[in-house]
Amino acid sequence: MSETHADDQPAPRPQRGGGPFGGMSLPAEKSMNFTASGKRLLGKLRPERLWLALVLALAVISVTFSVLGPRLLGEGTNLIFSGVVSKSLPSGSSQADVIAGLRASGDSRQADMLSGMTLTPGLGIDFAMLSTVLFWALALYVLSSVFSWMQAYVLNGVVQRTVYRLREEIEAKINRLPLSYFDKKPRGELLSRVTNDVDNISQSLQQSLSQVVTSLLTVIGVIVMMVILSPLLALIALVTVPLTLVITAFIAKRSQKLFVAQWANTGELNGQIEETFTGHALVKVFGRQKEVDARFTQKNDDLYAASFGAQFISGMIMPAMTFIGNLVYVAIAVVGGLQVASGAMQLGDVQAFIQYSRQFTQPLAQLGSMANLLQSGVASAERMFDLLDADEQSEDPEPAKTPTETHGRLVFENVSFRYTEDKPLIEELSLVAEPGQTIAIVGPTGAGKTTLVNLMMRFYEIDSGRILLDGVDIATMTRHDLRSRMGMVLQDTWLFGGTIRDNIAYGRPDATEEDILSAATATYVDRFVHSLPDGYDTVLDDQGSNVSAGEMQLLTIARAFLAQPSVLILDEATSSVDTRTEVLVQKAMSALRAERTSFVIAHRLSTIRDADLILVMESGRIVEQGNHVQLLAAHGAYQALYAAQFAAPVADEV
Structure with a gap:
């Protein structure tokens, strides 16, 4: 990937993390279409349709067994209560005789209650029947738990496979995004979308799908059983449904924007932390810890406020649902008691109904409490979709062209380019780089030197004109083909966590051990590798902290040497090393440039005296070109740059 430098800033970054001491002023909140984003997130589950059908079937079985349980326990209660009452009645009489006697004595209320029961005077509790009922109730609850566990197991696979595909999709998307996208996004904020937001989506799907499916099925099953037991009591319980929906919608509407702000602030805070840690030494050098702490505190406060508000407001749903459930419980207990007293219902049926009322209000409360989890997950999903919907780099042409011969001849024909429409950078630039030439590009900051390199590599697309490589327009080549013919050594070195051998072979994965050793020897890597404890098997961390800056360079x-490119780009490759190491680096680069077309971007003009052609750029144009001697003799822009570097410092006059 290209590295942009201070002399060539691309499109301006949003002020969300402008350097270790910059401000972060963008608002965190933005509008969100919850319904559209939620549907799109659920659409990601489409490949799991069959498994979701199995999850639904297992949930139906589990809920059915769970819903039948209270009905059986109610029958058990009826057996116990009827047995106790039967035991107290005179043996040998019938239930009808007992009821008639009570009515004759004026005790109509007790007679009404006994008329709604099944009694055998003098018999007592039927323990055999009670044991059978309790056994089947236990069996139902055990089976319900088994199927519930199976449902959770299958659903876990569904969610994890979905998130796995999401991560693959995001990774593929990142590889298709143009460099300009990363120039405009703070790295920590982007990492937050790829990690924190995806993890939050995974957690939200895992918990909410299971709860929502089970809760909805439970509500349906319980309603059916309540209507069977008592339509009157069922009507009382159903009053809670519209009330629940109104309360949930009222609270969710006010908490949604806070969830969006919560995850936006999380991304911005991560961006600031990553930025501060990367520039930690710089923060210490300039003594700006207080400012950094103040910025962190401000963003942390913003995140705290958004998170607290989102969780507190959405957390009000559960207590509200519990309060409504308690009111329903009291109403059912009172009306149910009157029903038993009047003989319209048996005691066990009322007990079962009370259990059903709990089963009814609990999933409603769970559905309400799921609102905050769903809102949080959909807020993260929208941030993920924002990444997935970003404009991609243009497709490679079909069919693509490729040079028939590899020489490394590069031609710019009237090339124009600008990062933003109102700020021209390169206008009508033309040049020819012949095979084997070393071309140095010099100029003041902002002249367009690194931009020129970015255009060669097609990190950015030109606005007009064309660039030819060995006679073929690079816009008609695949990016892979183009970049495989070019090697690049940047000012900012990049190593990954792995051995020295792996880091060198990164330039050509199919390289043999002999090829790697030859490249290391030609570029003077072999000299210092043997002083390391494990030689080429020495493991480097991703910061290369166990080797020096010169050794990293x-x-x-060596990596670029091994790749054997036909065009070589050296972008300030010696600017960060000491003079002694620079000699080795220069020798290594001389070996690397041999028989290759080379472009060298340099600020230290002493390093490019031997270049075949020196291009002097100002404001995106080539104002001078020639070799070192010719340009000095011309007494133009190059001579002024050269003189400025070697002029003695002028003492201030007092």
């Missing part, structure tokens, strides 16, 4: 040169 030599490794990147």
